[in-house]
Amino acid sequence: MIRMKNVVEIKNLTKKFGDLKAVNNISLSIKEGELFGLLGPNGSGKTTTVKLLTGQIKPTKGNAKVLGINVLKNPIKSRELVGIIPEQETPPSFLTAEEYLQFVAKIRNLNNLEDICNKWFEFLEFEDEKEVLCKDLSRGTRQKLMFAQAFLHQPKLAFIDEPLINLDPIIQRKVKDYLNDFVKNSGTIFFCTHVLEIAEEICTRVGILDKGKLICKVSIKDLKKKRQHLEDFFLKSVKKD
Amino acid sequence: MFEILKNMIKEEWRIHSSLFGSFMFALFPIMIAVIAFIGSLFLPIFQFILPVKQILLFVHYLFVLFGLSIGSFGLFGKEVMNRRFGQASMIAYSSRSLPVSERKIFFNFFIKDIIYYFILWILPFVVGLALASPFLSLSLIYSISLLLTLTLSFLIGLSIAFFLSTIYAHSSKLLIGILVLFAILGLFTASYLSIDLLMLLPSLSFFFMPSLSQLVLSLLLIITPSTLSLIFLKIDYPKKERKFKNSLVFLSKTLKFGKYSNFISKDFLDLNRSEGGLGKIIFSLLFPIAVVWLLLALFLKFVPIINVLVIFSMFLGVISSSIYNWLTQYDLFTSYSFLPVKVSDVMKSKTISYILINLIPLVILILVALGTNQSIYFLPALFSFLTLSSYTLSITILLTGLHPNILLYNAKIFLEYLFSIIPILLILIFLSLLNPFFLILSPILILLSFHFIKKSYIKWDKWEQPSF
Numbered sequence: 001m002i003r004m005k006n007v008v009e010i011k012n013l014t015k016k017f018g019d020l021k022a023v024n025n026i027s028l029s030i031k032e033g034e035l036f037g038l039l040g041p042n043g044s045g046k047t048t049t050v051k052l053l054t055g056q057i058k059p060t061k062g063n064a065k066v067l068g069i070n071v072l073k074n075p076i077k078s079r080e081l082v083g084i085i086p087e088q089e090t091p092p093s094f095l096t097a098e099e100y101l102q103f104v105a106k107i108r109n110l111n112n113l114e115d116i117c118n119k120w121f122e123f124l125e126f127e128d129e130k131e132v133l134c135k136d137l138s139r140g141t142r143q144k145l146m147f148a149q150a151f152l153h154q155p156k157l158a159f160i161d162e163p164l165i166n167l168d169p170i171i172q173r174k175v176k177d178y179l180n181d182f183v184k185n186s187g188t189i190f191f192c193t194h195v196l197e198i199a200e201e202i203c204t205r206v207g208i209l210d211k212g213k214l215i216c217k218v219s220i221k222d223l224k225k226k227r228q229h230l231e232d233f234f235l236k237s238v239k240k241d
Numbered sequence: 242m243f244e245i246l247k248n249m250i251k252e253e254w255r256i257h258s259s260l261f262g263s264f265m266f267a268l269f270p271i272m273i274a275v276i277a278f279i280g281s282l283f284l285p286i287f288q289f290i291l292p293v294k295q296i297l298l299f300v301h302y303l304f305v306l307f308g309l310s311i312g313s314f315g316l317f318g319k320e321v322m323n324r325r326f327g328q329a330s331m332i333a334y335s336s337r338s339l340p341v342s343e344r345k346i347f348f349n350f351f352i353k354d355i356i357y358y359f360i361l362w363i364l365p366f367v368v369g370l371a372l373a374s375p376f377l378s379l380s381l382i383y384s385i386s387l388l389l390t391l392t393l394s395f396l397i398g399l400s401i402a403f404f405l406s407t408i409y410a411h412s413s414k415l416l417i418g419i420l421v422l423f424a425i426l427g428l429f430t431a432s433y434l435s436i437d438l439l440m441l442l443p444s445l446s447f448f449f450m451p452s453l454s455q456l457v458l459s460l461l462l463i464i465t466p467s468t469l470s471l472i473f474l475k476i477d478y479p480k481k482e483r484k485f486k487n488s489l490v491f492l493s494k495t496l497k498f499g500k501y502s503n504f505i506s507k508d509f510l511d512l513n514r515s516e517g518g519l520g521k522i523i524f525s526l527l528f529p530i531a532v533v534w535l536l537l538a539l540f541l542k543f544v545p546i547i548n549v550l551v552i553f554s555m556f557l558g559v560i561s562s563s564i565y566n567w568l569t570q571y572d573l574f575t576s577y578s579f580l581p582v583k584v585s586d587v588m589k590s591k592t593i594s595y596i597l598i599n600l601i602p603l604v605i606l607i608l609v610a611l612g613t614n615q616s617i618y619f620l621p622a623l624f625s626f627l628t629l630s631s632y633t634l635s636i637t638i639l640l641t642g643l644h645p646n647i648l649l650y651n652a653k654i655f656l657e658y659l660f661s662i663i664p665i666l667l668i669l670i671f672l673s674l675l676n677p678f679f680l681i682l683s684p685i686l687i688l689l690s691f692h693f694i695k696k697s698y699i700k701w702d703k704w705e706q707p708s709f
Contacts, residue, residue, distance in 0.1 A: 056578045057705055076581045084579035092576050094514040095507060099489040106493065106503045107580050113490065131484040133514065 004031040007157050007188045008053065012062035015048055015212075022048040024212035025062070032156075035179060035189045037199040039234060040209035046192040047087045049209065050159045053190070054084050067157055080108070083150035083158035087192070093135035097126065097145050100134055104149040120148035123178075124171060139166040147175065151182075158182075161192040176202050200230040210238045245346065249353040257650055268652035270365040276659070277369025284377055294449075299536060301445045304363070304394040306532060311358055312402020313525075344474050351403065351467060355396065363392050386448055393444035393459040404466035410475040427531075439539070485514065504590030505597070511571040525567070529560050530605060550615040551673045551680065554606055554622035555666060558629025561602040565595050565637055566645045574643055585698035587643060592634070592694065599630060621680035625669055628683040628690075635693035636661045642701040 008030035015023040023045045030036045040046050051057045053064050055075020064071045069078045091100045101117040110116060121127040124144040129137060137145065143166045150158055164172050179189055179202055193199050199206055200220060207217045216237050223233060258266045287296060371384035409416040440446060443462060447455035492506035533556045537549050568591045574584060606626055610619040640658055641648040648654050665686065672679040 054579060076583060079579065080581040086575075086579050088575075090573065090576045092507060092511070093571060094511045095489065096485050096487065098487050099485075099510070102487070102489055103503055103507060104580060107582060129482075131486065132482045133485065136482040 004033055006030065007032050007067055008036075008190060009065040010053070010062070011064070013049070013052055013059050013064055014061040015045075015052055015057065016060040021212045023052060023059075026209075026212075026214045028207060028214060028217070030188060030190060032188055033183050033186050035183045035191060035202055035204045037191045037193060037203035037206040038209055039194060039196065039199055039206050039230075041194065041238060044209045045212040046194075046209055047161055048212075050084070050087075050161050050190070050192055054079055054082065054159055081155060081157070083153070083155040083160075085146050085150045085158070085160040085163045087161040091134040091137075091142060091145055091149075093133065095134055096131050097121075097134060097137060097141070098130035100145060101148055101152065105152055108153045110153055116152060117148075120152065123174070124148060140168060140171075143167055144171065151178075156186070157188045157190070159190045159192075162195075163191075164193075164198055165195070196231045196234055206230065208234060208237045245341065245349045246352055249349055250356060253353065253357055265651045265653060269650060269655070270361050272365075272652040272656055273362060274365035274369040274372070277366045278372045279369075281370045281373035282376060284373075297448065298439055298445060301390065301394045301442060301448070302439070302532070302536070304391045305398040305442070306529070307358075307362070308395040308398020308400075309402045310398075310525075311354060312399045312406065344471055347474055348471060351399075351470075354399065358395065358399075359392060363395055364388070367391065386451065390444045390448040393447070393463070394442065396463045397442075397444060397459065400463045400466040400470075403470045407470040407473050407475070411473065483514070498590075498593055501586070501590040501593055504587060505594050508568055508572075508591065508594040512567065515571055525563065526561065526601065527605075530557060530602070533557075533560065534609065546674055547670075548615070548618055548673060548677050550610055550613060550618045550622045551625060551677045552670065553609065554626040555629050555669055555673075557602050557606055558626045559633050559662065559666065561599055561626075561630045562633035562637055564598045565591065565634055568594050568598075569643050569645055572643065584643065584701045584704070588638060588698060588701060591643070592638070595634060602626070602630070618677050621673070621677040624683050625673070625680045628680075628686045629666065629669070631687050631690040632665060633662055635690035635697070639693045639697040639700070642697065642704065 006029045008028070010026055010028045013023055013026045014021065026049065038046050038049060048057070052059050053066060053071060055071045055078055058072065066078045067081050069081070071078045091097075092103075095103060098117060098121070101120065102113045105113045105116060117130075118127075121130050124147065126141050126144050129141050132141075134142065134145070143163065147160075147163055150160065164175060167175060176198075179191075183189055183204070191199070191203060200223075203220055205217065205219045208215050218233065220230070223230060254266075284293075284296070291299075367384055367388040370379075370387065371381060373379075374381060374384055405416060405419075408419065440449075443455045443458035446452075447459060488510060489503075489506050492509060493502040496502045496505050498505055534553055537553055537556070572587070574587060577587060603623075603626070606622060607619075610616050610622060615622075636658060637645050640654050640661075649658060669680060669683060672683075
């Protein structure tokens, strides 16, 4: 049996905002090739966890390693290697979609900017909007743009926060297939969502976060074996059934 | 009616207090009062240099200018607010989702601005003066009438700016035409401009000689433009898509600043493509510079030992630091926080953009020096401009990082800002009085500016970026 290495290792991660413990003593490991879904009600701490794991904010306590890099000590290096889709799509307003992708590509020191970017415009079907200012793009197109920027440099690990919510069903299918292929080719996805149907469809394992605490972890295969739906499992876990 | 107004005031308070705490924001008017109090205590000294009449003229025009600048935020501020808070979250945009007319909302917005800035600036300013009155042997009536006339001056500026913003909403070309016409008129009549002519401002005339006609004239100057603004109000929620050919790569290749070229190019595209284009910087820079030049030229006639060009260069240096505020208007660090980018990378690129755009005030200084036959004083003027421009920038960056437009409303930071800049400005003015050529030594301060800028990069890299 091939032993997969851990690409995300979290130990006692805690983040306090004043008196509020947004993330409360989380410990978790994610292996290469996993599509891990972090689920939870609104305000449960999913986005804060992603921000901690990508070095965008500093933990109050605990530590995290991503692709072997200590995020607290070297946040820039970790962000060089991973791809991130933030919760709120915020491409700079006055660049066009094409300029924004090339802007990100230059930050990531990529060559053949035009080719790389065109590939994504074609794949996500928004070539016609590449000259439109980001601020004038629809929510769906902005989400496509944010998806493209996260995978532009072909990362081994991506943190994606609600990446499908504004996409039409055709593009959603394409994106889900892309994510499945990505993990089959030894990529790893850390996927935050509260859309349980999508999580059940594409994730290999899920963790449920409630009031900042990681209350349980389960593999989707095990749930299926028990003929249990993720929704029932989720509601039972957060005691909302 | 009052419900909208009440909630708009609440909203404005909460926007500011959520950024740096209710206490620090509440301290802001107190701080203005303290500064006005201390400044008023120096009035007897100022009177040696300038007659009281001219100090009052200066203060009244300052409030007209203040009203203009607050109102002009309506011209360009929409994009900034949208970026920062999102349209849907502001009551000003609620006519899209609630059965309230845009005209009603605009009217409430106008009244809210008046109440808000009256409480935040005008009232504390006059309270500061009133508190100093016993030490200056001034009667309380003096402060009360000043409160009225400064409010009128502010409202005149505000109403004119709202009117101009309404013209802009209908036709930007018409607005540019009107401004050019005024500029040409100003050029032709500049030589006829005198203190007596400036005294015609009705709110100022009312202060010196209270009469019903001056009060009515002031009110007409406020009510007419604001009523016209309301009648011809046009608020767009543009849905049109603006398209542009890719300019980023070309600009990045042209500007050879290594890894910062990308960001600097973005800065220029932001400024150029946002409402008003690059013209808004030039306008917001040229307008106060023109006013400062005009006032200095008028007032310093009475003080022959002061060199107008040198003093002008100092004010030019301080005013030009506002370029940095523009450069940070359209950017949020949250747009970069998920990329391998440090806060200091963005700050460094903004500093380079600042230096590049600072060529505009430099050209202005050269033109003024040539135009006024004062080339002999150009060198000290140039040095004091460069010194103050870099020093003010370094203080701004050190105290506010990428958020000067927000953090300068924090009372503590604003005080630190003032106390870091004003003493240096006064020392340089004093040196210029002794001998303008002493200012050739002023670039020593540029070294200090470098130190501050370096220190600020370390400071802001450590700071957890809020999502203002």
